[in-house]
Amino acid sequence: MFIQGLPEEKGTAFSTYQMIEEQRERIERSRPLVIEQIEVTEQRRRGKIPLAIRSLSSKMKRNPMKRSSKMKIDNNHKLLWNLERTGRRSSVDILNKNSAEYHLNQPQQRPRLYLRSSRTYLVNAYLQPPLESQPGAKYKTNNPWNSIKNAADTFYQFSRPHTVKGTVFSIISVSLLAVEKMSDLNPLFFTKLLQAVIAALLMNTYVVGLNQLTDIDIDKVNKPYLPLASGEYSVGTGVMIVTSSLTMSFWLGWVVGSWPLFVALFVHFVLGTAYSINLPVLRWKRSPVAAAMCILIVRALSNPTTYFLNMQIQVYERPVVFPRSLILATAVMTFFSIVIALFKDIPDIDGDKIFGIQSFTVRMGQKWVFWICISLLEMAYVVAILVGSISPCLWNKVITVLGHSVLATTLWARAKSLDLKSKAAITYRT
The missing domain is CATH 1.10.357.140 (UbiA prenyltransferase)
Incomplete structure (x- = not known):
């Protein structure tokens, strides 16, 4: 997948993704006005100019914010057309298919951005390997060992x-x-x-x-x-x-x-x-x-x-x-x-x-x-400590009490430092 002529911003895949997202949001916000302008043009062609102008001007009076947006219609319309014509919208759809947090946090799947030294633009930017949300997403290669490794990894995840x-x-x-x-x-x-x-x-x-x-x-x-x-x-x-x-x-x-x-x-x-x-x-x-x-x-x-x-x-x-x-x-x-x-x-x-x-x-x-889960786990450790403390064997008593005490303390410390808002922090994959 190639994206030509995007200005370089911080030289990272995430900044490129943010820039595409901001462009897409601006286009989506102006889309109703773009459609309205097309309808006005069509009505003008059919000879219905007065009704179309009255309809558009009345809406602008009711919502003054649209006046400034109207001045940007042409530019946004051209930007939308250019994005669709060059195929950049397909890259936005792919990036939106799954969460950015998943795709951009995988070390083996981060996009590699190749820069041309004589220009200040990202000339050839492509994703390698393809995103996993696409069918057949594993990076294809002629090496049979890589194919076997990818097949085993896929079954392992399954x-x-x-x-x-x-x-x-x-x-x-x-x-x-x-x-x-x-x-x-x-x-x-x-x-x-x-x-x-x-x-x-x-x-x-x-x-x-x-x-x-x-x-x-x-x-x-x-x-x-x-x-x-x-x-x-x-x-x-x-x-x-x-x-x-x-x-x-x-x-x-x-x-x-x-x-x-x-x-x-x-x-x-x-x-x-x-x-x-x-x-x-x-x-x-x-x-x-x-x-x-x-x-x-x-x-x-x-x-x-x-x-x-x-x-x-x-x-x-x-x-x-x-x-x-x-x-x-x-x-x-x-x-x-x-x-x-x-x-x-x-x-x-x-x-x-x-x-x-x-x-x-x-x-x-x-x-x-x-x-609630952390409290239940701590209760389990307390039960194990109490049972271990009455063991007749000294080594069993020491190992059980000391081991579960360390585990209970570690669990509590890790739970206090966990960020529940981060899905990656509370998701176990491997």
């Missing part, structure tokens, strides 16, 4: 990295709770752990992919960088990934032959589908209470219990028991799951308002929901 990391860490943590001695860390343990992680990640891809398929319009406002919202994935590609992930997840859970693992996958499938899919009685994400219950049941109740029992029964062939460590993990995850259910809507308030999603953030405001 799978929602924060959910991938949360799933992996939670399964590993609760699986280790079943280990009683070092000899329990045998090859069978790691094999069953890997099977459980892969099956859970496939089911997670189905759930987050289905949510993106049903929220394409909302994500164009809230998360324009997602593959479906940006056009990097078509709807057909999204359906194929979601369907294949669901099939492979259930197949792996069936082949492994672990009923706790299969129960975990089935619960995640049912609640994940009910959360997103737009059918009668379903799409529970429209209700803040139902949405919170879905996340609470999966993250705090189903996952810790079933993946612990998967190791307890399948690997060690022990009876079903619920140790104190599992109860503590479930209690802490209950706090975290409620926070996840509330906090996930804080950066999405704009799109939720437009499409009628009555989340707690829409009803109560970002600031109230944010500090």
Whole structure:
């Protein structure tokens, strides 16, 4: 995309964008008067001069501000014509398609401005690589490794990295709770752990992919960088990934032959589908209470219990028991799951308002929901500190109390310094 003859202002992409925006706003403000002048010219050509002049002059008397604007009509009209003729308006449309904050803050996608030293104008300014809001936006190259890297990065964004990391860490943590001695860390343990992680990640891809398929319009406002919202994935590609992930997840859970693992996958499938899919009685994400219950049941109740029992029964062939460590993990995850259910809507308030999603953030405001989440997290740390303080093992007591005290203090300090008005500050992407 080339923009010829734009005057150089501060030599940055953002100043160029601001200049184009100011020109566009001036043109839009004068557009009604430009149209009115065209109508007057047409009436003059048809011999209806008196009526047209009276109509225009009466409007100017009622609104004196239009008198000065009328003197600028010709210049604005010429500017509008020149912008449309040279194709610069297409650049404005592209820049407006997604928020400037997203596009101009990506280091690998910032426009590179090439200057010609003999002139004081930006002669050849083009975007490299193209903006992600355009279909096929990834920078095309003949290098196959770059193509593979771009494809992997797109799928990584589609799978929602924060959910991938949360799933992996939670399964590993609760699986280790079943280990009683070092000899329990045998090859069978790691094999069953890997099977459980892969099956859970496939089911997670189905759930987050289905949510993106049903929220394409909302994500164009809230998360324009997602593959479906940006056009990097078509709807057909999204359906194929979601369907294949669901099939492979259930197949792996069936082949492994672990009923706790299969129960975990089935619960995640049912609640994940009910959360997103737009059918009668379903799409529970429209209700803040139902949405919170879905996340609470999966993250705090189903996952810790079933993946612990998967190791307890399948690997060690022990009876079903619920140790104190599992109860503590479930209690802490209950706090975290409620926070996840509330906090996930804080950066999405704009799109939720437009499409009628009555989340707690829409009803109560970002600031109230944010500090409720921080308070719940601090309560979780206090519970962990109290439980750790009564541990009979000295090292467990020291590590639990000291570690959670540091985490609670760090959380409070970071929360006090956070700017809620900055969407980038409250959005987690990687």
